[in-house]
Amino acid sequence: MGEIANDATTNMALEKTIYIGPFVHCESLTELDVAVNGMIGVDEAGKIAFVLRDSKGKQIPVQEGWEDAKVVRVNARHGFFFPGFIDTHIHASQYPNAGIFGKSTLLDWLNTYTFPLERSFEDLKQAARVYNRVVARTLSHGTTTACYYATIHVPATNLLADICQSRGQRAFVGRVCMDTLGPDYYCDESAQYSLDLTKECINHIRQIDPDFELVTPIITPRFAPSCCKESLSLLGNLQAETNLPVQTHLCENKAEIQFVKAMFPDSKHYADVYDTAGLLTPKTILAHAVHLSPEEITLLKQRKSKISHCPASNTALTSGAAPIRHLLNSGLDIGLGTDVSGGYTTSLLAEAREAVMVSRHRAMLDGDEAKLSVEEALYLATRGGAKVVGLEDRIGGFEVGKDWDAQMVTFTDVGDEVELDLGEGLVDVFGPLGWSEKMEKWVFTGDDRNTVAVWVKGRLVHAREAFKV
Amino acid sequence: MGEIANDATTNMALEKTIYIGPFVHCESLTELDVAVNGMIGVDEAGKIAFVLRDSKGKQIPVQEGWEDAKVVRVNARHGFFFPGFIDTHIHASQYPNAGIFGKSTLLDWLNTYTFPLERSFEDLKQAARVYNRVVARTLSHGTTTACYYATIHVPATNLLADICQSRGQRAFVGRVCMDTLGPDYYCDESAQYSLDLTKECINHIRQIDPDFELVTPIITPRFAPSCCKESLSLLGNLQAETNLPVQTHLCENKAEIQFVKAMFPDSKHYADVYDTAGLLTPKTILAHAVHLSPEEITLLKQRKSKISHCPASNTALTSGAAPIRHLLNSGLDIGLGTDVSGGYTTSLLAEAREAVMVSRHRAMLDGDEAKLSVEEALYLATRGGAKVVGLEDRIGGFEVGKDWDAQMVTFTDVGDEVELDLGEGLVDVFGPLGWSEKMEKWVFTGDDRNTVAVWVKGRLVHAREAFKV
Numbered sequence: 001m002g003e004i005a006n007d008a009t010t011n012m013a014l015e016k017t018i019y020i021g022p023f024v025h026c027e028s029l030t031e032l033d034v035a036v037n038g039m040i041g042v043d044e045a046g047k048i049a050f051v052l053r054d055s056k057g058k059q060i061p062v063q064e065g066w067e068d069a070k071v072v073r074v075n076a077r078h079g080f081f082f083p084g085f086i087d088t089h090i091h092a093s094q095y096p097n098a099g100i101f102g103k104s105t106l107l108d109w110l111n112t113y114t115f116p117l118e119r120s121f122e123d124l125k126q127a128a129r130v131y132n133r134v135v136a137r138t139l140s141h142g143t144t145t146a147c148y149y150a151t152i153h154v155p156a157t158n159l160l161a162d163i164c165q166s167r168g169q170r171a172f173v174g175r176v177c178m179d180t181l182g183p184d185y186y187c188d189e190s191a192q193y194s195l196d197l198t199k200e201c202i203n204h205i206r207q208i209d210p211d212f213e214l215v216t217p218i219i220t221p222r223f224a225p226s227c228c229k230e231s232l233s234l235l236g237n238l239q240a241e242t243n244l245p246v247q248t249h250l251c252e253n254k255a256e257i258q259f260v261k262a263m264f265p266d267s268k269h270y271a272d273v274y275d276t277a278g279l280l281t282p283k284t285i286l287a288h289a290v291h292l293s294p295e296e297i298t299l300l301k302q303r304k305s306k307i308s309h310c311p312a313s314n315t316a317l318t319s320g321a322a323p324i325r326h327l328l329n330s331g332l333d334i335g336l337g338t339d340v341s342g343g344y345t346t347s348l349l350a351e352a353r354e355a356v357m358v359s360r361h362r363a364m365l366d367g368d369e370a371k372l373s374v375e376e377a378l379y380l381a382t383r384g385g386a387k388v389v390g391l392e393d394r395i396g397g398f399e400v401g402k403d404w405d406a407q408m409v410t411f412t413d414v415g416d417e418v419e420l421d422l423g424e425g426l427v428d429v430f431g432p433l434g435w436s437e438k439m440e441k442w443v444f445t446g447d448d449r450n451t452v453a454v455w456v457k458g459r460l461v462h463a464r465e466a467f468k469v
Numbered sequence: 470m471g472e473i474a475n476d477a478t479t480n481m482a483l484e485k486t487i488y489i490g491p492f493v494h495c496e497s498l499t500e501l502d503v504a505v506n507g508m509i510g511v512d513e514a515g516k517i518a519f520v521l522r523d524s525k526g527k528q529i530p531v532q533e534g535w536e537d538a539k540v541v542r543v544n545a546r547h548g549f550f551f552p553g554f555i556d557t558h559i560h561a562s563q564y565p566n567a568g569i570f571g572k573s574t575l576l577d578w579l580n581t582y583t584f585p586l587e588r589s590f591e592d593l594k595q596a597a598r599v600y601n602r603v604v605a606r607t608l609s610h611g612t613t614t615a616c617y618y619a620t621i622h623v624p625a626t627n628l629l630a631d632i633c634q635s636r637g638q639r640a641f642v643g644r645v646c647m648d649t650l651g652p653d654y655y656c657d658e659s660a661q662y663s664l665d666l667t668k669e670c671i672n673h674i675r676q677i678d679p680d681f682e683l684v685t686p687i688i689t690p691r692f693a694p695s696c697c698k699e700s701l702s703l704l705g706n707l708q709a710e711t712n713l714p715v716q717t718h719l720c721e722n723k724a725e726i727q728f729v730k731a732m733f734p735d736s737k738h739y740a741d742v743y744d745t746a747g748l749l750t751p752k753t754i755l756a757h758a759v760h761l762s763p764e765e766i767t768l769l770k771q772r773k774s775k776i777s778h779c780p781a782s783n784t785a786l787t788s789g790a791a792p793i794r795h796l797l798n799s800g801l802d803i804g805l806g807t808d809v810s811g812g813y814t815t816s817l818l819a820e821a822r823e824a825v826m827v828s829r830h831r832a833m834l835d836g837d838e839a840k841l842s843v844e845e846a847l848y849l850a851t852r853g854g855a856k857v858v859g860l861e862d863r864i865g866g867f868e869v870g871k872d873w874d875a876q877m878v879t880f881t882d883v884g885d886e887v888e889l890d891l892g893e894g895l896v897d898v899f900g901p902l903g904w905s906e907k908m909e910k911w912v913f914t915g916d917d918r919n920t921v922a923v924w925v926k927g928r929l930v931h932a933r934e935a936f937k938v
Binding site: 095096098099100101102103128129130132133136137140315316318320321344345346357360361363364368371373414415416418419420422423426428429430431437440441442443444445447448464465 | 564565567568569570571572597598599601602605606609784785787789790813814815826829830832833837840842883884885886887888889891892895897898899900906909910911912913914916917933934
């Protein structure tokens with residue numbers, strides 16, 4: 001086995017391509033924009049060159065210079081193009097444990113399931129098979145951008161970056177820093193060592209992708225309980241020097257919050273631990289934020305830091321039901337994260353479903369206003385995520401100048417056909433449906449079988465048999 | 470299109486068959502029984518004739534008279550036989566709306582989404598395509614027994630019974646009775662009319678399956694708000710005369726409970742409405758039971774009535790999180806129901822996952838004891854459901870004398886293979902896993918792609934390409 005597979009795609013020259021058919025993206029948090037007779041031209045650099053909302057009856061080429069462009073049509077009656085999903089929090093190394101968590105909660109889960117698994121990434125062969133599979137799997141679910149936690153190991157972390165580049169997934173790749181309270185077998189030797197190894201990984205990515213066109217390093221203190229004050233400060237200084245993004249965890253679980261309080265008695269609250277170290281920046285992604293105090297919400301708003309909402313994980317580990325409506329109303333920017341393997345699914349479509357479901361549990365406590373609609377969940381999975389990773393000018397929707405990070409989704413009418421086509425997936429449509437209902441069907445009954453093709457920066461990075469150009 | 474398809478399977482003579490490989494079923498609520506080197510002989514009537522827990526090194530035939538038996542092996546490294554699932558509550562007619570519910574709750578959901586759809590089953594062509602698809606779809610998820618609500622229409626309800634028999638699914642089929650407070654366009658004319666039409670459907674099933682070997686009629690008052698006192702009494706009398714099973718809804722939603730209180734001012738509580746009518750019997754299946762009072766729990770226990778827990782629906786419609794641990798501790802018999810289309814999924818595997826997840830939300834309120842394990846959820850989906858439908862002597866586990874209602878489940882090692890096999894489904898296993906972890910992987914990352922073959926009463930009723938005898 002080669003350490004990196006599927007690199008055939010990456011260096012292919014792109015052709016100008018015209019995508020024809022319905023496209024759907026989020027107009028705002030609450031509203032979809034649907035262009036039923038859409039046409040989108042994507043240039044050789046993978047950027048959207050033109051967008052026609054109503055191409056009905058128009059002859060190709062609609063613009064000069066596009067005479068020889070390739071044409072890709074979404075040809076199923078219920079097909080459409082949709083922006084690629086943005087997974088703002090996923091532990092790539094924990095994928096082998098997806099679904100395995102028993103009745104644990106955060107702190108015992110880490111010791112029982114997680115640290116022993118992450119340790120195994122000192123073996124590059126383990127890293128190669130898991131990371132290749134994670135990237136292939138998430139692409140197959142339409143995840144065009146992922147914020148990855150790797151492990152403490154530099155070679156394995158660098159390999160993850162290589163694999164993302166090779167397979168063509170936009171990614172933020174972070175070497176995990178943890179210098180305290182980890183088990184003996186899985187812990188950095190010192191704060192300085194955490195910093196040095198982080199720099200090694202940053203340098204590696206600078207070599208393979210100097211302008212961070214596809215892969216970006218991300219400073220990754222695991223979470224406050226794993227990092228001494230000095231370590232957090234050193235990483236905060238690194239952020240100030242490099243202006244690189246940061247990812248960590250915040251207020252996931254009540255026991256964790258108590259632990260942080262005891263560990264950092266001089267801090268006003270959990271968020272203040274990061275703030276004191278200079279780690280709360282507009283480029284900081286904070287996973288979970290289930291139990292924020294009003295003071296913490298105000299501080300995050302001031303610092304323009306971002307939230308990754310991970311509903312499947314929060315339910316699975318009994319962490320809580322994050323008050324997303326309240327956080328949205330407070331003006332915070334929020335995306336969705338699968339948080340594998342606290343979360344069991346690699347699919348951001350499934351995570352959007354979980355976001356809707358968890359909001360119903362919140363509504364049982366807080367009233368109907370807490371409910372998220374399917375449209376809102378899809379916004380969090382695309383435009384919301386784009387803001388969280390600081391790429392709202394490049395991805396998350398279909399506008400001229402943005403990159404073509406997209407998925408083609410299809411499902412077919414049952415019509416008069418009674419027998420199942422077992423290759424087709426689970427979305428069964430009987431008769432006409434409005435677009436809002438189609439989106440509901442997709443989120444609640446769809447899966448990777450409906451995502452028949454996926455592009456990042458104009459490059460085809462995943463295709464099912466059903467996709468024929 | 471024929472009204473009933475796929476009837477090739479039903480009248481085939483069965484061959485004696487020996488199933489070889491791991492089998493897993495529930496030993497008790499909390500414990501799995503796993504026989505890694507299992508061998509199960511199934512006779513020409515579809516009944517289990519022998520069970521060998523350790524067949525390692527044994528020659529076939531292991532018993533006289535089985536020399537010419539067919540052999541079916543589960544040959545994937547992570548494959549096993551598992552009892553078929555029992556869906557104790559599903560509205561077959563609502564399948565076209567699966568996933569579509571917006572932000573509604575029970576009472577507005579009925580008027581907005583449900584009644585207009587159910588009305589369309591006056592058209593037998595609509596009934597044929599939806600019911601064929603529902604039965605095929607649920608079989609593909611490993612559902613070998615289903616308790617179906619149809620609609621108020623006799624011809625369509627009879628067609629559903631025909632389709633279940635033809636496709637070989639064990640089923641309870643109920644014509645929906647609702648004589649009051651329904652919309653004008655969808656309501657029985659009178660209580661007597663409800664009764665008469667119910668009898669027509671019972672008679673039809675007596676004709677096609679006189680001993681109710683596969684299909685059983687079930688008396689189905691929709692729920693108290695749809696039935697006047699007289700109607701409930703007439704149906705209660707019918708139960709007493711026929712000893713047929715009953716299905717209805719109970720305490721799903723707080724507004725519904727208030728409604729029933731106002732509608733039946735003389736009743737002590739919601740359950741008492743049914744009890745007064747003679748409808749609380751040991752053969753009565755009560756869907757939801759989210760908000761039972763202590764008096765109602767005591768009454769249900771006395772009457773030995775059964776509960777269908779429908780967690781996906783209860784979350785989707787913001788009905789509540791049913792206190793399943795408390796109900797189990799109270800000694801009630803509980804199964805799982807998909808409650809399509811209040812619930813969005815036709816898969817009882819997905820419903821088992823939802824049961825685990827909803828129990829976590831309960832645990833956030835009630836403490837850790839509320840958590841259901843994966844083993845417990847699988848028990849509810851099999852043995853629990855068998856008790857709920859009164860067939861615990863025939864289905865739900867692998868013992869001599871029971872019917873072979875089973876599914877073959879497979880998933881394969883990732884091993885050194887990096888590329889996805891897109892036909893294989895989502896369960897990725899890296900290295901050795903214990904059986905408890907395999908079950909967790911299945912429940913949390915599996916789907917219909919892992920259920921490669923399904924049998925009811927020894928008859929193969931569904932098979933994917935991956936199943937090769």
